[in-house]
Amino acid sequence: AQSVTQLGSHVSVSEGALVLLRCNYSSSVPPYLFWYVQYPNQGLQLLLKYTSAATLVKGINGFEAEFKKSETSFHLTKPSAHMSDAAEYFCAVNTGRRALTFGSGTRLQVQP
Amino acid sequence: GEEVAQTPKHLVRGEGQKAKLYCAPIKGHSYVFWYQQVLKNEFKFLISFQNENVFDETGMPKERFSAKCLPNSPCSLEIQATKLEDSAVYFCASSQPGQESYEQYFGPGTRLTVT
Numbered sequence: 175a176q177s178v179t180q181l182g183s184h185v186s187v188s189e190g191a192l193v194l195l196r197c198n199y200s201s202s203v204p205p206y207l208f209w210y211v212q213y214p215n216q217g218l219q220l221l222l223k224y225t226s227a228a229t230l231v232k233g234i235n236g237f238e239a240e241f242k243k244s245e246t247s248f249h250l251t252k253p254s255a256h257m258s259d260a261a262e263y264f265c266a267v268n269t270g271r272r273a274l275t276f277g278s279g280t281r282l283q284v285q286p
Numbered sequence: 287g288e289e290v291a292q293t294p295k296h297l298v299r300g301e302g303q304k305a306k307l308y309c310a311p312i313k314g315h316s317y318v319f320w321y322q323q324v325l326k327n328e329f330k331f332l333i334s335f336q337n338e339n340v341f342d343e344t345g346m347p348k349e350r351f352s353a354k355c356l357p358n359s360p361c362s363l364e365i366q367a368t369k370l371e372d373s374a375v376y377f378c379a380s381s382q383p384g385q386e387s388y389e390q391y392f393g394p395g396t397r398l399t400v401t
Contacts (some may be wrong), residue, residue: 272342
């Protein structure tokens, strides 16, 4: 069984500030972890993925995430927020060919 | 194609009517997944296919929902006798065999409104 918990349904930052979106997972086998972004009325776009090759993963748009097995976490960060980063972010886990299990999402607001 | 295509973009049905949604996976991708997103944040897995074979249907409400992936045709998700609670955005995703992480690529979704 697997699950994902995203702490904070809403996060608000100022433009240029650090973005930190939290994700904790639970999995009985080594997981694959993903962050997706969803802009209003659009589908999901893959930001980055963890596949056990490296614990620090860099993705698109300046985002990165660090896999910490001891903390069962996969938090998403970006050093400097941009207005265009405002969206809904989803953390997800799977264990291979199986369906993704999603967290409940975090809405990121970026204030000018 | 290079993107997952879903049609129609919007679908409105009266309660009790049938709804049929279509998905064309990325060319070469042999896994197809259907998800239902309700309340803009909760994703529920419905069913997955490996080529034309059902791979996992544990999330499928079997009484009214059915799905197919036939060779040389878009995959389809059909809801018989829709209910108000079926109002949601339905996403299709596909993935490519051999990728270590089986990352899934999502289509733009079909918004179903049941009135």
